[in-house]
Amino acid sequence: MLCIGPKDDRHGEPNLAYHALRVKDFSYVEYATGERKLYYLGRDPYQLLNIYQSDDQNFVSSLTARLAALKQCAGATCRSAENATLPTVR
16 A cells, blocks of 8 residues: 655645555655655554664565555556565564
8 A cells, every 4th residue: 555645734834745655564654855664563553663774674675666666657557566576574
């Protein structure tokens, strides 16, 4: 599932734009500022512990690639991007 955050709030104030991806028990977020966050929802359902730096970098790279593909896809290419195989999740 791909999520796109708002660029402005209801009053026209700048808000933090982001793109996010949720796969299995993980939530991966890329902010417009360049900040990245990864949460393991199985152990951290309230998304308090960002494991982006400490998690398996092959897994992180695959999430980054999938999110990039979803941001640019259309039609059948979106289905391919959604169904792409991720590395084994612990």
